[in-house]
Amino acid sequence: MCKTSVCLGANRMSSPPEPTPGCSRLLRDFAERLRRVWEEFKYKLEEVFGELLQCTCFGNAPERRLAQDFLSLQLMCDDETQVFNQRSLPALKRLAASQNADLQMSAAIYYLHISHHYAFVEPITALLLSSDLDVQKTTSFALVNLLVKKNVCKESVIETGMLVPLLELLQSGDPMAQCHSCACVAMLASSESNRDSILVDGVMPLLALAKSYDPAVQLNAAWALLHLTHSDWSTRALCQAGGIPVLVLLLQSSRSEVQFYSCTALCNIAAVQEHHPKLLSVGGHYLSKSLLTLMSSSVEKNAAQACRCLQTATKLGLLMSEGLLREVGQLLHHSSSNSALISQSCELIADLCGACMDEQAVTESLCLSGLLRGLESPSLSDETLLRVTLCLRHLMSWEGLRTTLSTSVSPEQVGRLVQLSGQTRNPELAYNSAAIIHMFELTEGFLQLLRPHYSAVSKYLFLFLKRKDVKFQQLGIAAMAKLKNDGDFLTAVTDGDLEARLSHRHEETEETRMIQPPSPSSG
Numbered sequence: 001m002c003k004t005s006v007c008l009g010a011n012r013m014s015s016p017p018e019p020t021p022g023c024s025r026l027l028r029d030f031a032e033r034l035r036r037v038w039e040e041f042k043y044k045l046e047e048v049f050g051e052l053l054q055c056t057c058f059g060n061a062p063e064r065r066l067a068q069d070f071l072s073l074q075l076m077c078d079d080e081t082q083v084f085n086q087r088s089l090p091a092l093k094r095l096a097a098s099q100n101a102d103l104q105m106s107a108a109i110y111y112l113h114i115s116h117h118y119a120f121v122e123p124i125t126a127l128l129l130s131s132d133l134d135v136q137k138t139t140s141f142a143l144v145n146l147l148v149k150k151n152v153c154k155e156s157v158i159e160t161g162m163l164v165p166l167l168e169l170l171q172s173g174d175p176m177a178q179c180h181s182c183a184c185v186a187m188l189a190s191s192e193s194n195r196d197s198i199l200v201d202g203v204m205p206l207l208a209l210a211k212s213y214d215p216a217v218q219l220n221a222a223w224a225l226l227h228l229t230h231s232d233w234s235t236r237a238l239c240q241a242g243g244i245p246v247l248v249l250l251l252q253s254s255r256s257e258v259q260f261y262s263c264t265a266l267c268n269i270a271a272v273q274e275h276h277p278k279l280l281s282v283g284g285h286y287l288s289k290s291l292l293t294l295m296s297s298s299v300e301k302n303a304a305q306a307c308r309c310l311q312t313a314t315k316l317g318l319l320m321s322e323g324l325l326r327e328v329g330q331l332l333h334h335s336s337s338n339s340a341l342i343s344q345s346c347e348l349i350a351d352l353c354g355a356c357m358d359e360q361a362v363t364e365s366l367c368l369s370g371l372l373r374g375l376e377s378p379s380l381s382d383e384t385l386l387r388v389t390l391c392l393r394h395l396m397s398w399e400g401l402r403t404t405l406s407t408s409v410s411p412e413q414v415g416r417l418v419q420l421s422g423q424t425r426n427p428e429l430a431y432n433s434a435a436i437i438h439m440f441e442l443t444e445g446f447l448q449l450l451r452p453h454y455s456a457v458s459k460y461l462f463l464f465l466k467r468k469d470v471k472f473q474q475l476g477i478a479a480m481a482k483l484k485n486d487g488d489f490l491t492a493v494t495d496g497d498l499e500a501r502l503s504h505r506h507e508e509t510e511e512t513r514m515i516q517p518p519s520p521s522s523g
Contacts, residue, residue, distance in 0.1 A: 012333075014186075016322070018364075024425075030141075030272065036110075038277075055520060057215055059065060062313045063280075066494065066496060076477060083467075087312055090374070094172050095107035095123075097264075101130065101131070101132040101134075101135060104127060104130050104132060104135045105132065105134060105138065106141070107123060107127060107137050108127050108134075108135045108138035108139045110128075110180055111329060112138050112139075112141055112145070124139055124142070124160075124162060125141055125161050125162050125165075127139035128140065128143075128162055128165035128166065133172065133177060133501070134173060135415065136165065136169055136172075136177060136178060137169075137174065137176050137177045137399075140166065140177065140180035140181050141167060141180050141181075142182060143157070143162070143184050144180055144183050144184055144187075144361075147183075147188070147391045148187070149188040154187065154190070154191040154194060155191060155193055155194065156186050157184075157188060158194050158197050160190065160192075162349050163185075163188070163194075163197055163198070164179045164189075166167060166184050167181075167185070167186055167198075167201050167202050167205060168187070169181035169211060170182060170202070170205035170206065171208075171237045172204050174428055175212075175214040175216075175217055177219045178209055178212070178214070178217045179214065179220060180217045182206070182217060182220035182224060183220045183223075184221040185198060185202060185206070185220075185224050185310045186220050186221075186224035186227060188324075189224050189228060190227050191430060192230070192231055195227070195228060195231060195234045196233075196234075196510035198224075198228075198236045199228070199234055199238075202224075203228070203238060203241045203243070204235060204241060206221050206224050206225055206228075206240065207221075207225070207241060207243060207246050209221035210222055210225060210246050210250060211246065211249070215254075215255055217392070218250075218253065218255070218258055219255055219257055219258050219261075219431070222253075222257075222258045222261040223257075223261055225238065225243060225246075225247065225261070225262075226261040226264055226265045226515035228265075229264075229265045229269055229318075230268065232382070235272060236274070236275075237266065238269075239269060239275050239486040240276050243265075243269075244266070244269065244275070244278050244279060245264045245282055247265050247269075248262075248265050248266065248282050248286070248287055248290060250262035250295070251263060251266075251293075251294055252290060253288040253305075256297065256299045256302055256313055259294055259299075259302050260299070260301060260302050261304060263291070263294060263302065263305045263306055263307055263309055264305055266279075266303065266309055267308055267312055269307045270309065270312045270313050271312060279313070286325050287313070287319070288310065288313075288319050288323070288327065289327065291309055291310050291313075291327070292306070292310070292324075293333055294306035295307055295310070295331065295341055295345075296331060296334075296335055296338070297343055297346060299316045299341050299490055302392075303341060303344060304340065304344060305341050306344075307344035307347060308346075309347055310324070310348055311347065311348060311351050313350060314348070314351050314352055322351060324348075325349070325352050325361060325362065325365040325367060326364070326365045326366070328345050328348055328349060328352070328365065328367060328370075329365040329366030329367040329370050330366060330370075331345060331370075332345055332367065332371065332373070332374065333364070333366060333369070333370050333373065337377040337379045337381070338378070338382075339380050339381050339383075339384040340382050342380065342385045342387070342388060343383070343384045345367075345370075346371070346387040346388055346390070346391040347387070349367050349391055350394060351396075353394070354397065356416050359398050359400040359401055360396075360400075362395065362401060363400070363401065363404055367395075368392075368395060368401065368404065368405055368408070369408065371388050371391055372394055372405075372409060372410070373413075374388050374421075375388060375389075375413055375416045375417065376413060377412075378418055382425065382426045382429055384429055385420065385426075385429055385470060386426065386429045386432065389432035389433055389435075389436060390432055392405075392432075392436050393432055393435055393439070396439045396440075400441070402441060403441060403493050405440065406440045406441040406443055406445075406446050407443070407445060407446075409440070409446070410449075411448065414437075414446075414449040414450055414453070415452075415453060416435055417433045417434075417437050418433075418437065418450075418453040418456050418460075419459060421433040421434040421435035421437060421457075421458060422456055422460040422463075424463070427469075427470050427472075429468075430460065431471065431472060431475065434460060434461075434475060434479065437450070438475065438478060438479045440484065442482065442483075442485065442486065447486055447488075451488050451489075451492070451507025453458075454483075454488065454489055454492035454493065455492060457479075457483070457489075457495075458492070460480055461476045461480060462476075464476035464479075465477070484490055
């Protein structure tokens with residue numbers, strides 16, 4: 001038989017799975033090989049069975065019935081569009097129930113062939129219970145086809161007794177048998193009503209296969225474990241069986257789908273408070289290190305999921321915030337051009353700083369300089385730059401951090417902030433960038449960096465004063481008032497339009513203040 005194993009865990013979570021392009025190709029190749037094998041098999045046996053059918057010596061002897069069964073299956077497989085006739089299914093059942101391994105293998109191969117087109121589950125249980133491992137492997141592959149194509153009810157698979165032999169195949173030691181049976185168990189576990197049956201005898205074998213050196217087996221096992229975290233009671237059973245250390249270990253897998261499944265499963269576990277002691281027993285530093293490594297993944301969904309897991313763990317107090325903040329700062333310095341990573345780091349920094357983090361810890365973490373370095377990258381999207389500027393604005397609201405930034409910002413970073421303040425494609429990005437410039441302390445060192453850009457500064461301030469949005473007007477007025485303290489700014493700004501616009505806005509502000517109704521308290 002074909003020695004091709006199938007791996008069906010990729011790109012699936014709780015939704016009904018669809019075969020990946022690679023798996024579809026494997027199935028097509030297998031079907032093509034099967035057709036070639038069948039043609040050779042048919043050529044060798046067709047004449048013999050034809051003569052047996054014409055012979056009247058046997059009457060209704062088993063040999064004559066066997067010949068009729070094979071002929072029925074032959075006709076069935078010759079025409080893929082032919083509907084089962086009255087003899088085809090009984091013939092398949094008789095071969096499946098045979099004690100002869102060769103006959104069972106013939107039935108299994110036939111069933112695998114028709115599993116692409118028909119959904120008859122009656123022969124599967126008998127074939128899965130065969131004492132021949134090759135028969136079981138072929139049959140479990142056929143069941144994978146049925147489950148992928150949704151040609152069989154998942155609950156009926158449990159009800160007809162197929163789960164027991166499938167769970168036994170998990171411990172067979174044969175990688176192909178383990179891969180196929182694990183894929184079946186994973187798809188069955190996506191149905192909540194099936195998880196109780198799977199948990200009884202399936203958790204420990206799945207955890208063992210999750211540590212398999214066979215990539216396809218490990219992938220399907222991780223997929224099955226993920227499904228077990230989709231309900232509280234199955235998550236509890238998984239954690240009690242020692243699932244958390246295994247899932248943390250899988251974060252370091254070389255396969256991106258295994259990383260995603262294990263990370264998502266850990267997110268689900270972290271959301272339930274009763275499992276926090278077991279998460280902490282793994283070691284907060286080890287867990288955070290593994291998740292931070294995954295955050296730098298080139299696979300965007302993995303990086304995003306790792307960030308969500310870190311945020312969940314941080315909000316619940318499961319990680320050491322100061323140590324994590326230092327690691328995030330180092331990550332920013334090494335990945336200053338990765339938009340997804342920087343966006344996720346900004347969210348994480350905001351969460352960490354909101355968890356009673358002191359200014360000294362933020363300063364020592366290198367997050368500030370990492371964010372400023374990110375501003376210089378020309379490859380960052382506007383969305384990422386918006387997140388960076390929002391994060392910087394939040395951090396600069398702390399006096400100590402504002403002083404630190406005012407003395408550590410570089411000429412290139414100041415120029416970049418001025419450039420972003422003057423761009424018009426993204427108003428919010430312009431506002432955030434100008435607000436950061438306004439928040440800097442006007443030390444002589446900072447003014448020396450800003451003075452070469454006074455002409456560009458006056459232009460974006462003029463645009464701000466012209467906007468109807470009040471927050472832009474207010475920022476423009478405040479920035480003008482602050483910069484007027486530097487005589488070089490007044491010298492550099494020779495455009496009377498800016499002063500006229502500022503005067504006009506002052507008049508409008510005064511008029512608005514005078515016509516506003518008194519507040520209830522003033523009455």
